[in-house]
Amino acid sequence: MTHSSRSTPGFALGQGARGGENPYTQVVSSQQVADARAGSWAIQLSEHRTVPREWFPSLPGLRVLCLAGGGGQQAPILAAAVAEVTLLDRSPRQLGQDAFVAERDGLELRLVHGDMADLSAFGDASFDLAVNPISTLFVPEYERCGASVAACWSATAS
Secondary structure: OEEEOOOOOOOOOOHHHHOOOOHHHOOOOHHHHHHHHOOOOOOEOOOOOEOOHHHOOOOOOOEEEEEOOOOOOHHHHHHHOOOEEEEEEOOHHHHHHHHHHHHHHOOOEEEEEOOOOOOOOOOOOOEOEEEOOHHHHHOOOHHHHHHHHHHHEOOOOO
């Protein structure tokens, strides 16, 4: 299922959008989105660490795949930093978190319900960058997942 932002049909609003306790399901704030639009952004790697900015290329116009990264955290920040973001996640509830943030803050996100080990819905060289939170810990066949991501990777990506 594919869903473009600015409305939430098909995805249930997740608990984090209503104030849940788990920090991994808390959506980013409107202030964080505004900061990202202004060029000051960070992606959380864990509760205590951010991904170093030097790990990222320039984001404007970059085709980014957020792989199993639903929850209203990474994808909205990258979209606010003007990347072209596709978010794939297995959980409709987690995708709902991102739909909530996209609608709240007027972001363009492509939301796709699917399995991170099967990216056959995307063409070869569809993305310039893949962002993956710690979700690969839950993949029983990591090699298959890695091969699927490699097929979607653009030859021009650095």
